Amino acid sequence: MMDVRPLPSGSGAMNAYEFSEISQEHAASGEPFLQFINEGTMSLGLYALAAGATDTQSPHAEDEIYYVVSGRGAIVVAGERRPVRPGSIVFVAKEVDHRFVDIEEDLSLLVFFAPEHRTE
Numbered sequence: 001m002m003d004v005r006p007l008p009s010g011s012g013a014m015n016a017y018e019f020s021e022i023s024q025e026h027a028a029s030g031e032p033f034l035q036f037i038n039e040g041t042m043s044l045g046l047y048a049l050a051a052g053a054t055d056t057q058s059p060h061a062e063d064e065i066y067y068v069v070s071g072r073g074a075i076v077v078a079g080e081r082r083p084v085r086p087g088s089i090v091f092v093a094k095e096v097d098h099r100f101v102d103i104e105e106d107l108s109l110l111v112f113f114a115p116e117h118r119t120e
Contacts, residue, residue, distance in 0.1 A: 019069070022046050023108070035117060043116035047109045049073075055099040062113040066090045071107035075100050 017036065026034040026046045035045035049055055051071075066075070068088040075084050077098040084090065084100070084107075092098045100107060111117075 033111070038116050040116055042112065042114045044113070045111045045117070047107075047111050049100055049103050049107045049109075051103050051106050053103055055101065055103075057099055059095045059097050060092075060113070060117065061094055062115055062117050063094050064092050064114075064117075065112040066092070067110040067112070069108040069110060070105070071103065071109075072105040073100050073103035073107055 015037070022034070022036055023046065025036070026048060032049065033045050033047045035043055037044040047066075049071075066084075066089070068084045068086055068090075070086050072083070072085050074081050075090055075098060076082075077090070077092055078096050081101070082090070100109075
């Protein structure tokens with residue numbers, strides 16, 4: 001995982017990020033997932049899948065929420081299929097099988113985990 005420096009916020013109670021900077025860090029990492037916030041009770045990462053890619057993720061030990069920033073495709077959760085597009089928000093309970101399929105346009109997703117997702 002690459003470190004991303006928070007932008008100056010003037011307060012120890014807030015870290016602020018710019019999506020464009022996170023996207024650049026993500027691209028430089030060469031990995032499909034970049035976690036950039038981990039606060040113990042929750043974490044946030046950027047997950048990207050190219051058009052036509054195969055999503056090989058497996059169920060996680062944490063609840064998660066996907067927010068589709070850009071792209072188009074579908075998600076299958078416990079056998080239920082739903083199309084996704086910019087603005088789609090999908091909750092997936094912990095330990096439930098899920099994956100993105102039929103990716104028509106490069107997907108860029110914010111992934112919120114609670115509790116935090118351990119990447120190592």
